[in-house]
Amino acid sequence: MNGFSLIRIIQLGFKSLRLHKLRSGLTMLGMVIGVWAVITLVAIGEGASHDAQEAIKRLGAHNILIRSIEPAEEKSGASSTRNFVSEYGITYHDASRLQATLPGLKRVLPEMVQRRPVYYDRFQQDCQIVGTYPFYPDFTKALVVRGRFLTEFDELHRNNVCVLTESLALRLFGHQDPLESQVRVEDQYFRVIGLLREMSGVEQRPQGNEPEGKPLDSNVYMPLSTLRARFGEMDMDSRAGSFKLERVELTQVRLEFASVDLVEPSIPLIKAAMEKDRKKKDYELIVPLNILNAIKAQRARDTRMLLYIACISLLVGGIGIMNIMLATVTERTREIGVRRALGATRGDIILQFLVETLILCLIGGLAGVGGGWGFAWAREHWFHLTTIVTEWSVLAAFGLSLAVGLVFGLYPARRAAALDPIEALRHS
Amino acid sequence: MLFALPMSNKAIIDIRALTKVYNLGQVKVPALNGVNIEVLEGSYVALMGPSGSGKSTLLNILGCLDRPTGGVYRLGGEDVSAMSDRQLSQIRGQRIGFIFQSYNLIPQLNVVENIHVPLFYQGRDIRSCYDHCAGLALKVGLRGRLDHRPMQLSGGQQQRVAVARSLANNPLMVLADEPTGNLDSTTGEEILALLDELHADGRTIIIVTHDPKVALRAERVIHLMDGLVDRVEHHERSMVAAANGAKGRAS
Ligand SMILES: Nc1ncnc2c1ncn2[C@@H]1O[C@H](COP(=O)(O)OP(=O)(O)OP(=O)(O)O)[C@@H](O)[C@H]1O
Numbered sequence: 001m002n003g004f005s006l007i008r009i010i011q012l013g014f015k016s017l018r019l020h021k022l023r024s025g026l027t028m029l030g031m032v033i034g035v036w037a038v039i040t041l042v043a044i045g046e047g048a049s050h051d052a053q054e055a056i057k058r059l060g061a062h063n064i065l066i067r068s069i070e071p072a073e074e075k076s077g078a079s080s081t082r083n084f085v086s087e088y089g090i091t092y093h094d095a096s097r098l099q100a101t102l103p104g105l106k107r108v109l110p111e112m113v114q115r116r117p118v119y120y121d122r123f124q125q126d127c128q129i130v131g132t133y134p135f136y137p138d139f140t141k142a143l144v145v146r147g148r149f150l151t152e153f154d155e156l157h158r159n160n161v162c163v164l165t166e167s168l169a170l171r172l173f174g175h176q177d178p179l180e181s182q183v184r185v186e187d188q189y190f191r192v193i194g195l196l197r198e199m200s201g202v203e204q205r206p207q208g209n210e211p212e213g214k215p216l217d218s219n220v221y222m223p224l225s226t227l228r229a230r231f232g233e234m235d236m237d238s239r240a241g242s243f244k245l246e247r248v249e250l251t252q253v254r255l256e257f258a259s260v261d262l263v264e265p266s267i268p269l270i271k272a273a274m275e276k277d278r279k280k281k282d283y284e285l286i287v288p289l290n291i292l293n294a295i296k297a298q299r300a301r302d303t304r305m306l307l308y309i310a311c312i313s314l315l316v317g318g319i320g321i322m323n324i325m326l327a328t329v330t331e332r333t334r335e336i337g338v339r340r341a342l343g344a345t346r347g348d349i350i351l352q353f354l355v356e357t358l359i360l361c362l363i364g365g366l367a368g369v370g371g372g373w374g375f376a377w378a379r380e381h382w383f384h385l386t387t388i389v390t391e392w393s394v395l396a397a398f399g400l401s402l403a404v405g406l407v408f409g410l411y412p413a414r415r416a417a418a419l420d421p422i423e424a425l426r427h428s
Numbered sequence: 429m430l431f432a433l434p435m436s437n438k439a440i441i442d443i444r445a446l447t448k449v450y451n452l453g454q455v456k457v458p459a460l461n462g463v464n465i466e467v468l469e470g471s472y473v474a475l476m477g478p479s480g481s482g483k484s485t486l487l488n489i490l491g492c493l494d495r496p497t498g499g500v501y502r503l504g505g506e507d508v509s510a511m512s513d514r515q516l517s518q519i520r521g522q523r524i525g526f527i528f529q530s531y532n533l534i535p536q537l538n539v540v541e542n543i544h545v546p547l548f549y550q551g552r553d554i555r556s557c558y559d560h561c562a563g564l565a566l567k568v569g570l571r572g573r574l575d576h577r578p579m580q581l582s583g584g585q586q587q588r589v590a591v592a593r594s595l596a597n598n599p600l601m602v603l604a605d606e607p608t609g610n611l612d613s614t615t616g617e618e619i620l621a622l623l624d625e626l627h628a629d630g631r632t633i634i635i636v637t638h639d640p641k642v643a644l645r646a647e648r649v650i651h652l653m654d655g656l657v658d659r660v661e662h663h664e665r666s667m668v669a670a671a672n673g674a675k676g677r678a679s
């Protein structure tokens with residue numbers, strides 16, 4: 001077969017398919033949906049994974065978080081002995097030991113979080129009071145949107161100043177200017193010096209097990225020294241009807257390393273430093289780098305799964321196509337006989353029917369690619385959800401649809417070619 | 429004429445002791461039981477006989493659409509019995525033109541495209557031989573119908589397309605199995621007149637028919653009976669000329 005004959009066979013294929021527009025269209029639909037599904041699902045998954053990775057990256061791939069957690073024994077102990085003061089968590093001692101022993105450690109950011117109501121005028125909000133150091137925004141990539149953050153000076157002098165998260169300020173002050181106003185926590189007044197916007201979802205997550213339905217980013221930041229001096233280390237937990245006192249020195253400590261490579265090797269060192277003089281497991285390590293890697297591994301698994309599903313859907317589409325092509329071969333038996341009588345070889349007949357199947361698959365595949373792309377575009381632009389169409393998914397979907405065409409087209413085509421010319425001509 | 433071929437007295441078809449047995453599993457149906465025929469190049473032969481006598485079976489074997497069970501079939505000196513499917517396809521495509529009782533045009537193609545089909549399988553682009561195909565369509569009287577589909581044509585017109593198609597690859601031999609069987613007598617006459625023209629051009633024509641009037645146009649009528657040659661009638665050239673309506677093209 002030379003070039004122009006192939007073009008002619010393709011034209012012939014279009015002609016034959018146009019003879020049954022509805023049937024051809026419906027047959028293609030299987031392909032369209034299969035390819036569309038692959039591209040769309042991969043794009044959605046890729047988008048979600050991209051978002052998660054960005055969030056983790058903001059948390060810092062070269063950071064490690066150590067968080068105080070209430071040991072399981074004390075949780076159950078608290079319910080039997082009511083007014084037990086539960087004492088656990090990371091201590092200042094731990095923090096200074098980490099600072100002293102870990103190589104490549106750049107900064108240590110301590111945080112003490114207490115849950116207390118905050119008042120302004122007659123408004124009240126349940127908040128997290130976060131006692132921390134001045135470099136908190138730099139460390140967590142939070143954005144100071146108005147005013148300024150805490151300073152060394154505030155820390156040194158235990159000033160009664162605070163910074164509010166943007167959304168808390170809106171809830172507490174409405175459209176008044178919160179800057180330079182005084183908010184009250186218990187019997188203490190604090191001057192609002194700035195507004196902060198947290199950047200990552202992880203930061204907004206409540207520490208410990210918060211009651212549900214509470215705004216996640218109602219944070220009040222004040223110097224750690226101020227928080228300690230004014231309210232001590234006692235925190236009240238009045239959840240689930242019980243009343244419980246907790247004494248936690250540091251709710252959370254963030255360690256920043258000079259480079260990402262130092263993160264992995266530091267984990268055992270941190271554990272060793274923390275386990276010293278420690279009887280109970282009252283802390284947890286959160287390694288964003290590991291989470292990042294876990295997300296990537298999960299993504300790879302999801303992608304494989306999607307490919308399996310895609311293969312199955314394309315398989316179903318392919319079987320549909322084969323079914324239709326077999327019906328077509330039966331229906332056009334006489335045409336096959338005539339063509340054979342007029343000099344067509346078996347190869348010519350195979351080519352003719354294979355090309356028809358491939359046309360169906362190719363057009364279906366193209367429509368699916370277009371549909372997937374369109375859907376991804378619409379999702380990104382109209383719903384502002386990250387959707388990333390990857391090249392490999394387009395190539396894979398398209399290649400698979402072609403492969404399906406070849407595999408499922410070959411059998412009907414061979415059957416057509418195997419027909420005895422006389423029998424085919426006699427077919428009514 | 430357009431495709432005049434040189435006349436000669438060479439045997440184009442030479443079959444010896446040809447048998448055909450249809451094998452239906454348990455039962456074996458003998459259709460041809462040892463047929464000997466020689467057909468000279470450029471002659472006009474009619475096959476007659478009662479239904480089931482093996483006319484179509486013989487014609488299909490002559491057209492290389494089917495293979496004999498036994499015996500020898502030489503087409504232009506070559507032994508066809510041993511050829512591969514591919515070679516037979518090539519012979520059909522290059523040297524034989526078929527005309528069927530039920531026209532057998534391809535529904536999705538128009539008149540010119542239908543005529544082009546045999547050339548297509550010889551690897552010839554329709555653009556390069558459009559004039560040739562359209563010329564054949566005009567020759568069989570299909571002016572103004574070149575881009576019509578078979579569905580839009582009458583039976584007689586469809587059979588004209590089939591005649592034109594059988595000529596597309598300029599074959600040595602045209603085989604027709606009851607070409608007028610589905611047509612009224614006037615339309616049938618027109619088709620037969622076309623065949624006469626082909627014969628006048630020097631082509632070998634073999635026609636299967638039940639109609640003695642049709643057979644009268646042939647130079648030789650072979651009567652089959654139960655898969656055997658029963659008898660052979662020879663017609664005078666003058667008779668043929670008379671049957672041709674004194675067209676004076678017999679030489
Ligand atoms: N495919 C087949 N399978 C089995 N038997 C067949 C087949 N084709 C033909 N026959 C048998 O072969 C014999 C000859 O058939 P053929 O078609 O050649 O007859 P014919 O002379 O053309 O008859 P008609 O004038 O009715 O067309 C018949 O007995 C028929 O039953």
Ligand SMILES: [Mg+2]
Pocket residue numbers: 483484485
């Ligand atoms: Mg017959």
